[in-house]
Amino acid sequence: MSQPSKEKVCLIGSGNWGSAIAKIVGRNVVKFDNYDSEVRMWVYEEIVHGQRLTDIINTQHENVKYLPNVKLPDNIVAVPDLLQTVQDATLLVFVIPHQFVKGVCEQLKGKLHPNARAISLIKGVDISNGGLNLISDMIQENLEIDVSVLMGANIASEVAMENFCESTIDRKNGEAFHKALHSPYFRVAIVDDVAGVELCGALKNVVAIGAGLIDGLKMGENTKAAIIRIGVMEMKKFSQTFYKGVKDETFLESCGIADVITTCFGGRNRRVAEARVRTGKSFETLEKEMLNGQKLQGTLTAKEVHEILKSKNMVKEFPFFTAVYRVCYEGLAPKNLVDEI
Ligand SMILES: NC(=O)c1ccc[n+]([C@@H]2O[C@H](COP(=O)([O-])OP(=O)(O)OC[C@H]3O[C@@H](n4cnc5c(N)ncnc54)[C@H](O)[C@@H]3O)[C@@H](O)[C@H]2O)c1
Ligand SMILES: O=P(O)(O)OC[C@H](O)CO
Numbered sequence: 065m066s067q068p069s070k071e072k073v074c075l076i077g078s079g080n081w082g083s084a085i086a087k088i089v090g091r092n093v094v095k096f097d098n099y100d101s102e103v104r105m106w107v108y109e110e111i112v113h114g115q116r117l118t119d120i121i122n123t124q125h126e127n128v129k130y131l132p133n134v135k136l137p138d139n140i141v142a143v144p145d146l147l148q149t150v151q152d153a154t155l156l157v158f159v160i161p162h163q164f165v166k167g168v169c170e171q172l173k174g175k176l177h178p179n180a181r182a183i184s185l186i187k188g189v190d191i192s193n194g195g196l197n198l199i200s201d202m203i204q205e206n207l208e209i210d211v212s213v214l215m216g217a218n219i220a221s222e223v224a225m226e227n228f229c230e231s232t233i234d235r236k237n238g239e240a241f242h243k244a245l246h247s248p249y250f251r252v253a254i255v256d257d258v259a260g261v262e263l264c265g266a267l268k269n270v271v272a273i274g275a276g277l278i279d280g281l282k283m284g285e286n287t288k289a290a291i292i293r294i295g296v297m298e299m300k301k302f303s304q305t306f307y308k309g310v311k312d313e314t315f316l317e318s319c320g321i322a323d324v325i326t327t328c329f330g331g332r333n334r335r336v337a338e339a340r341v342r343t344g345k346s347f348e349t350l351e352k353e354m355l356n357g358q359k360l361q362g363t364l365t366a367k368e369v370h371e372i373l374k375s376k377n378m379v380k381e382f383p384f385f386t387a388v389y390r391v392c393y394e395g396l397a398p399k400n401l402v403d404e405i
Contacts, residue, residue: 084223130358157183182211187268198259296324298384299315336351
């Protein structure tokens with residue numbers, strides 16, 4: 065039973081990023097007195113090599129499917145039951161693919177500790193109510209708790225190897241989470257712009273799809289740099305059109321330009337988009353063939369962004385986002401991408 069004065073952290077999600085962040089959180093909570101030392105991690109249960117993934121994680125201390133060859137601290141406890149995971153938790157870390165957030169929130173409604181606060185590490189947007197919504201706002205509205213965000217240039221496998229990188233957290237309530245997430249190799253900077261940080265994280269995935277298509281076409285680094293520049297301009301315009309307080313400086317943080325760079329050179333969205341050109345297979349098929357259960361976020365985000373732009377009659381003002389959407393969903397040939405922008 066946890067002491068009421070201690071913060072109890074839990075992780076909602078255990079994919080590639082969820083597992084890498086579990087390694088950091090698990091180590092940090094035992095460093096400071098104000099945390100309960102056990103961290104429960106919700107696992108969407110599945111059978112791997114004939115065994116339950118939760119059992120494998122709890123005995124081998126490794127998520128062999130989503131982050132193989134990385135040992136997790138012993139105080140990370142994999143739990144298949146969502147409500148059991150959040151029991152007594154005061155600091156909730158949401159780290160699931162964005163398409164699953166609504167379903168998870170429905171299950172959690174009314175079931176949280178009265179002092180629960182959350183942080184979202186989820187890169188995506190929500191359009192389920194017909195308009196543009198931040199994932200953090202969606203969690204906040206559904207669960208009536210404060211929600212911060214953390215986004216950055218953070219390819220999970222590299223973070224798990226403890227290679228130095230930076231990330232960005234918002235000031236709103238992020239300070240409560242900072243100690244649990246920051247480490248010497250994962251340097252977390254605090255900024256004052258929730259919407260800017262979160263939209264950077266979501267929209268860079270669309271830019272990565274564009275960059276991957278250019279890689280697949282073998283058009284070279286100048287073209288890729290141009291695509292990235294145009295993509296960043298549309299990220300900024302989109303963010304500042306829909307959220308008035310978004311700051312220019314946020315795009316210079318890890319969540320901004322740094323994440324665009326890392327994703328456009330080393331991420332899954334880039335890799336799958338390149339293969340889309342090389343093989344001619346659909347994104348859906350390639351996601352299954354190449355990612356072993358991991359989820360692509362960029363194609364769905366391109367669709368969600370497009371639906372918002374269409375509803376606001378602004379499609380023509382975002383030619384790059386529109387062209388990426390058309391390659392993903394309307395059969396536009398990747399080689400015609402640059403003619404559209
Ligand atoms: N992987 C990275 O390098 C990285 C880095 C930063 C941010 N992110 C973001 O973190 C979020 C989570 O991504 P990830 O990489 O940890 O996950 P992932 O793509 O590696 O794994 C998919 C996860 O979804 C789970 N899942 C499958 N079906 C589900 C369902 N119906 N309901 C709930 N969960 C289900 C799987 O069990 C698995 O844990 C995404 O928004 C992603 O953009 C990822
Ligand atoms: O592998 P991607 O394309 O989902 O990107 C991973 C992270 O978001 C990079 O920061």
